[in-house]
Amino acid sequence: MFKCIRCGKCCVKTQMVLGPTDILRITKLGYKLKEFSVISKDGLLRLKNINDHCVFYNPNTRKCNIYRWRPKGCRIYPIVYFIEDNIITVDNECTMAHTVSEEYLIQVLPEMIYLLGELGIEVDLSGLRVLLRHRR
Secondary structure, eight states, rough: OOOOOOGGGGBBBBOOOOOOOHHHHHHHTTTTTTHHEEEEESSSSSEEEEEEETTTTTTTTTEEEEEOOHHHHHHHHEEEETTTEEEEOTTTTTTGGGGGGGGHHHHHHHHHHHHHHHOOOOOOOTTOEESSSOOO
16 A cells, blocks of 8 residues: 655656656647656656646645646656666655555556556566665
8 A cells, every 4th residue: 555645745856757658648638748748868758847846736736737647657656666776666755655565566566567668668577676665
């Protein structure tokens, strides 16, 4: 289980990646790619920040304007992948990271693997580590 309190911390200065299905889902809502995305130094499309928060985040209501259609990475957060360490784990920056259960981590694992594949990131499954707690 994971208990999100909708604090919005994950929406501030976000670096959330966007996969092809995310882009398709959001553009079907009428948004143009340049309105909600930027290309990062690593060549991946990421959510755009405006005033230091995600373009879709409303800081007054602390809600996502496209919550039902939000990107896959937002859906599975605070589960993250550290490519250099080949580790899927819980982001310690999340205020409620301590509420993530082992069962939830295992439940979200296939979605993370799918997202990474969609992004063209090859995961060495034989060396992949999945950790509930990880210090960086």
